Amino acid sequence: MRIFKENPALNSDQKVHWRDLTSSGLALALTEASLNHDGLTVVITNSAKEASYQRGAIEFFSKGQDLPILIFPDWETLPYDIFSPHQDIISGRLKTLAKLPTTKQGILLVPITTIMHRLAPVDFVSSRSFHYQVGDELDRDNLQSQLNKVGYNRVDTVYEHGEFAFRGSIIDIFPMGAKSPFRLDLLDTEVESLRLFDPESQRTIESVQRIDVLPAREFPLDKQSINTFLNKWHDCFDNNPDPCPVYRDVKESIAPQGIEYYSSLFFEKTATLFDYLPENILLFTLNDVETTADQFWNDINTRYTEYGVDPERPLLKPSAVFLTVDKIFHKMKNLPRTKVKMADVVGEAKDSISPVHHVPDVTVNVKLGNPLSKLESFLNSDFDGEQRLKVLFCAESSGRREVLIDLLKSINLSPRDVETWTDFLQQKDNCNICTFPLDEGIFCPENNLCLITESDLFGQQVMQRRRRSAAANSPDYIFKSLAELKVNAAVVHIEHGVGRYKGLVTLEVDKTTQEFLMLTYANDAKLYVPVSSLHLISRFGGGDQSAAPLNHLGSDKWDKAKEKAAKQVRDTAVELLDIYSRRAARNGFSCLPNEQDYLSFSSDFTFEETADQQQAIDAVRNDLLSPQPMDRLVCGDVGFGKTEVAMRAAFTAVSSGKQVVILVPTTLLAHQHLQNFQDRFSNWPVVVEELSRFKTNKQQDQVIAAVEQGNVDILISTHKLLHAEINFSNLGLMIIDEEHRFGVRQKEKIKSFRTEIDILTMTATPIPRTLNMSMHSIRDLSIIATPPAKRLSVKTFVRKYESRVVREAALREILRGGQVYYLHNDVKSIQRVADELSDLIPEATVNIAHGQMRERHLEQVMSDFYHQRFNFLVCTTIIETGIDIPSANTILIDRADKFGLAQLHQLRGRVGRSHHQAYAYLMLPKEKKVTADANKRLQAISAADQLGSGFTLATNDLEIRGAGELLGEEQSGHIQTIGFTLYLEMLDRAITALKDGEKLTLDTSLESGIEVNMHLPALIPDDYLPDVNMRLTLYKRISDCKTSRDLHELQVEMIDRFGLLPETTKTLFKLAEIKQIGTTLGLKKIEAGPKGGRLQFTPNTPVEPITIIKMVQTEPDIFRLQNNDQLSFTLPLNDAENRFMFVSNVFDKLLAKP
Incomplete structure (x- = not known):
């Protein structure tokens, strides 16, 4: 059945307009048009986002049909950017370019801005591609020569696209265009087997018969091409090329970051995407692509004007890198083009009125007696006489599908399962359901058909996203979770005391099968705890697990220990609440910014806020609008958007007439914040100044005078501010970045500010004392644990020092045009180490940076590193905070055992700031043994390789160090007896009771919950989920659910x-x-x-x-x-x-x- 009966333009003389289409309706129309066309269908979108949506929707409507869907992705960089696209993007582009010339039928989706880039000649990809099949003869030396020629890098272990490794008869290759790397097994010179393998685990996935190898880049880097590049460089630019890093790197056969915007110099003549297209194509352009193209061309010229003045990085003229708007649309004139308008446009030709409409309002309203009343009314409407409406419900996932089926039962609907849209059209049942992450439904009244998605039902996007649930990001969950519980770890049962966890066991009790935690106590006594009672179990926490004092079952010692702890908890709760109430009683300042200005400032943010980031922004803003002084800690991994939270807070305060001071631990971070804040506030009448040793004494005096006169709105300063006597004109907000980097005296000085103004503390790894206060609710806490889109976690390796490992790690980064940090935290020997590394890695250009250098010299070194004038920085921990260099994606840390968890986490955070895969190598001495605590720290940092793991690391640090130093000796004794987690729970309950005005009794602190026994098997079977730790985690999560x-x-x-x-x-x-x-x-x-x-x-x-x-x-x-x-x-x-x-x-x- 064909829904959309209007034909597209079939020749260049036709002028066809499709109008009034919904997004999903358009996908259906494109699918049907393509299936009825013997050739390629090209769809030009306004943005990469639009192309991505259409791709997903077309996949839904074409599922089960033989319709290839190609997408030519955008580089996702700015015009003339100094950074290169991610390897995965290059891989996708090369895969599409390789397929296009021979594609007989299918759909190509491409943004208009992507079409405007010039490309390599059409024969470039095909002439540099080759393949092997099982049974083929293969000469190892010839293969290595082939791979080198097309730009692949030889490594010891293959992780990324464009890498290969030789190990005896085994050859690993990760070809461009492939989803997984390949492993070739040779028998003499014959390919005996070909397998796909997982780059993370290095284990085989499946056997295959053929490997196709595409070139590693969209340009060549062989000797002939390099000569072409150098000659054409001289033709384009008059100045001396020697100081230009791009010219120097290409001359040395290195592809520097941002080389794509010089790639036309490698060819005698470039091509366009139109040159790659086969004959007999249908062309669709969506909405107003002309306006988008004009805007992009303006952006290109603006950036060329702004950045083309740097003699070290001269830019090619726009016409040498991009196609003009006129050329693009001139090429379209000769093609059969159908213009698609998503909304009615006055004056346009009306060749088509869409038969596909938006789904009427069928949203669920849980406040009504029948939440599905709108849906029920719609389904019972009389559409076409006797014929009933045929409906397909679309659930986002199999889990959501089960929920939706249960929901529909309430209005007596029992949908039938179908796999595809085609199955649905052929199905006789009127009510059907399928699983697909589709965002928008369609209603076809002429055909009595309706596709209803979850977004239509629930009024908001419910697209599955690859992120952890909000609950899993909560401080309470992270600390109390049993996810990391190992066998023999100490745990606390609220009624029986401290025991050791020995695993999960399945037992039959009263003819009912249950799963139990087996705990052992003193004298090897055993206790079996049903998983339904996991709320009674907590981690011991807060000290040495092996020294945890095991209790005797049946003894009264545990009850006495709880009673003593409860009394002490009561005293601590009263003391903490006294601090809390005194703070709450102070007369703070309510910020009253202009709402329209704030929205305008927020809209200038060029990225989409993550859910966690938005929650933190909202929480801080609500604090500022409240008359009670703010004291909030925002914990978020490096690069997760804490700075934007600070900027929104600063704008709120400044626009309410208050001054803002931002305290940072290092001069380098102060300077970077200055540049970022000045750039972010450039459209507003806000004066941003800096107070650090980068300024002379005279300049500092001038800044202080301006601050006191009220002529500075935002002051960014190092600890100099704490020593200077500054009388602020109207200070309202202090933002503290990385509080753990300040000394004891500096922290005491900061504490004095807390009595008067709003305080916002930002950190990637909160120090345990700060963490502890937050967990007691004395300071409010926001966690940003959701990574920005396409951010990859940093691969972390703990290695004994070997020069071979150092050289490979550095070359892996340098040969992809990146930069390397080598951290050696000893100023005396840093120059010697730098010289040794220069000898070890002659391909690198090495420089050094440390805190004892003169300020101007240090500033110049870091500026040169940022501008990629050298690619290997040997440094001390001066780079620990805030230096943001997206092209530096490998860090090697010498003597990693000497650093604390917070420092290691911060240092690792210097890399992985872009969407390139980053690497951190924690190097240990070859001969010396490391301490037990250092081993624990290194295990924690390498295990916490998920993005957003800073808060988890802080709780690890808390356990490694023990709780005594946090809360003092008196509390320490009780904590060592009953465990830190239970101590916190008791304290939280006591604080809550006191806040609610309840009388504080022993039962308040020792409440043990409710016991439920329905005499039915209730467990997660091991044949459903074999992973014991995962089962335990889920049991705990079920037990801890509050609603x-x-x-x-x-x-x-x-x-x-x-x-x-x-x-x-x-x-x-x-x-x-x-x-x-x-x-x-x-x-x-x-x-x-x-x-x-x-x-x-x-x-x-x-x-x-x-x-x-x-x-x-x-x-x-x-x-x-x-x-x-x-x-x-x-x-x-x-x-x-x-x-x-x-x-x-x-x-x-x-x-x-x-």
Whole structure:
């Protein structure tokens, strides 16, 4: 069945316009047009985002059909950028260019801005490509020569596109255009086998028959091409080329960063994308591509004018790198072009009115008695006489699909599973469901068809994103999670004390199969804890695990230890709340910025905020608008957007008439912040100044005078500010960057400011004392743990020092045009080490940087490194904070065992600031042994290789160092007895009780939760999830869920990750939901079995006694009251579903008002 019956332009004389199309409707129309055309369909979009959306939607509508979908990706760099595109992008572009000339049918999606770049000649890719098949003869030397010629780098271990390795008869290659690297196994000179392998684990994925090798770049770098480049450089530029890093690198056969904008110099003549296209194409242009092209051409010329004046990096004229707008549209004139307008445009030709519309309003409203009333009304509408509407629901994932099916049951819909859009059209059933991450549905009234997505139902995008859940980013979750629990680790059971975790075991109790944590105590006594009681278990934390004092089961020592700790907790809670209340009682300043100005400033941010970043921005802004002084800690990994949070805060304060001071630990960071803030505030009447040793004494005096007169709005300063006597005109906000880098006296000085103004502290790894205060709620905490789009985690290696490893790591980076940090933290020997490295790696241009250099010299060195005038920096920890050099993506840290966790994390954060894969090598001495604590630190830093792991590392640091130094000796004794995690929980409960005005009793701190036993198997089977640690983590997460929504989201996540839930796991979730409701009812125990059960109430239950009495009086055969605190019930409940339903009904009666 064809929905969209209008034909596209079939020759260049036709003028065809398609109008009024939705995004998904357009994808359907393009799919149908392409399937009915014997040739390539080219779709030119306004942006890469639009191309990406259309690609996904076309995949949905064409699934099951033989329709290749090609995308020619944008470089994702700015015109004349000094950085190169990511290797994966180059790989995708080369793959498309290789396929285009021979593509018989399919769709090509390409942004208009991408078409405007000049390309290599059409025969470039094909002439430098080759392939091998199983059984082919292969000469190793000839293959190495081929790979070198087309730009591949030889390494020891293959990780990235464009690399190869030889190991005896094994050859590893990661070809451009391939999703995974290949492993060739030779038998003498014959290819015996070909396998794909995982670059992370280096393990085989599957066997294949053929490998296709494309060139490594979009330009050649052989001797002939280099000579062409050098000659054409002289033709284009008159100045001396020797000081130009680009010219020098190419001369040395190195492809520098940003070389793509000089790539036309490698060829006698360039080509355009139109030259690559086969004959007989259909051309579609979406919306107003002409305006987009004009804007891009203006941007090109603006950047050429601004950046073309640097004699060290002269720029080619725009026409030598890009196609003009006139040339682009002149080439389109000779092609059959269909213009697509997504909205009605007055005066345009009206050759087509779309039969595809937006889905009517069918949004779910949970506040209504029937949340699906709008959907039900729409489905029951009379569309075409007797013919009923045929509908396809589209769920984002298999987990969401199960949820949607349950939801539709409430209006008596039982959708049938279909795989594809084509299956749906052929299906006779009126209600169907499929799984695909589609963002927008379609309604075709002429055909009585409707596709309804989750976005249509829930009114917002529910696209699956590769990011951790908000709960997993919460400080509480990270600290209390059992995810890292190892066998023999110390744990605390709230009722039995400190024991050792020995693993998960499955036991049958009362004919019911359950999974238990096995704990051992003193004298090898064993305790089996059901997974449904994991809320009673916490990590010991806060000290040496091996020295944790194991308790005796049945002894009263644990109860006494808890009582002592509870008394001390009460005193600490009172003291902390006193600090909190004194702060809250102070008269702060409420910022009142102009809302329109703030929105305008926010819109200047050139990136899309991540969810975590936006939450941090909102939290800080709300703090500033409140009259209570702010004291907030924002923890986020390097490059995750903390600076933008600070900038929004600064704008809010400055636009409310307040001055802002930004305290940074180093001169280099102060200078970089100055440049960033001046650039970000350039469109606003805001004066930004710097106070650091980069300024002379006279300049510093001038800045201080301007600050005191109120002529400086934002002051960026090192610790000099803390020693200077400055009388601010109207200071309102202090932003502290990397507080852990300041000394004790400096921190005391900072503390004095806290009594008067708003304080915002930013850090990648909070020092444990700061972390501890945040976890006590005395300082507010925001965590930014979601990486920016396309950011890759830094691959971290712990290695004994070997010159071979150093050389390979450096060459891997230098040969891809990047830069290297080599950290050697000893000024006395740094020059000697630099000289040795120059000898070891002659391909590198080496320089040094350390804190004892003269300020101007240091500034010049860092400026030269930023501008890529050299590529290998031997330095001390002076680079630890804030130096942002996106092209530096490898760091080698000498004597890594000498650094703390926070420092290692900061240093590793100097690389990986772009979307290139970055590497960190933690080098250890060959001969010397490292200490146990150093080993723990190195294990923690190498294990925490996920993006956003700074907060997790801080909790590791807390455990490695122990809690005594944080809270003082008195608390330390209790913490060592009951464990840090339980101590924190008790303290949190005590603080909450005091805040709520409740009387603080021992029970407040020692509450042990609710016990539920439904006499049903409730576990995550090991055949469903074999990973014991993952099962334990999920048990803990289920146990810690606070709302039914939390449970619901976790179910969705598990179905997406591991498949449909087994019955025993569904039961586990039902038990968790019963526990939640039971907690609100003040229940201590819930038990239900085949013959009945009982509910036991706590003394402070909110249930009215009259409610219970009425239940007993109304149904005396079922309910009985026992011991004044128990309600028993007797009736047959053999069926599990009936058992849950009965308990749920009892809850409803207890919740009802008398």
